[in-house]
């Protein structure tokens with residue numbers, strides 16, 4: 001159910017494919033919604049989507065067209081709108097990674113994506129908040145963030161996209177830049193623990209890096225993060241194996257990987273660490289992460305469940321804590 005809709009399109013997404021996709025999707029939406037029910041805004045510069053979304057009033061839905069970056073910006077704009085007036089978020093994936101759309105199971109084929117949106121239900125979903133910035137899918141530090149950031153430059157150089165792009169960046173970083181970071185982490189206000197890590201992912205959704213199911217049991221509606229920490233020692237061939245197995249979420253048996261769940265995470269690293277939030281760069285060495293449970297209504301395809309991809313939890317994996325709260329009105333930031 002889209003209702004009155006604002007389409008925010010990034011013409012620069014997927015190496016310029018966004019401009020053509022925006023025209024096609026605007027046409028398809030107009031056919032479905034009828035005259036006067038669709039407005040289209042095209043972004044002119046980075047972070048413009050957040051500004052457009054922040055001033056969206058009188059819309060039932062705001063549909064972000066582009067990659068995870070434009071979704072991230074749109075969400076941060078929407079969270080500036082009073083909860084009572086906040087439109088639902090819809091996404092049309094036209095990016096190189098499209099991790100949020102993968103978790104939502106929205107098709108990368110434009111006509112199918114529009115059909116799914118037209119038939120979708122608004123579902124209140126969790127958002128993460130890191131150092132004052134909301135995120136929908138992924139936050140990570142260390143090796144995988146270095147990989148995600150490497151993909152941006154590599155894509156500009158080579159034009160590659162999707163898993164091929166991520167694998168090339170991942171193998172390069174793994175083989176040439178496998179760095180360790182010391183960290184201190186406290187979960188849910190508990191005692192701090194120290195350790196060394198190659199990577200740490202604090203996931204709201206299942207995947208990062210264009211479909212790597214790093215936390216295959218993450219759920220967008222359970223009120224908590226799924227956390228994966230990869231600890232030394234991990235020889236390079238084994239690290240490559242872990243990465244390849246993570247594509248299908250089959251990496252969880254490796255004893256160097258530690259999984260946990262929490263609603264609040266405070267983490268400090270011994271130095272500035274590569275960090276990505278929904279695929280966008282984040283700087284610093286100290287991060288406060290908290291959960292905004294069911295803070296944003298998201299248009300989910302009919303029949304979608306918050307974690308339908310991987311229903312079997314392996315032995316030893318922390319069980320989800322039941323969440324009893326209802327839809328939470330997160331005040332405008």
Ligand SMILES: Nc1ncnc2c1ncn2[C@@H]1O[C@H](COP(=O)(O)OP(=O)(O)OP(=O)(O)O)[C@@H](O)[C@H]1O
Nearest residue numbers: 014043044045046066067068069070095096097098
């Ligand atoms: N008009 C524009 N010109 C240049 N860059 C823009 C414009 N509008 C938005 N951007 C920036 O483009 C970047 C990438 O956007 P987006 O995530 O939509 O596509 P992508 O990078 O191809 O996909 P993915 O994030 O899935 O890899 C974002 O950082 C965004 O700020």
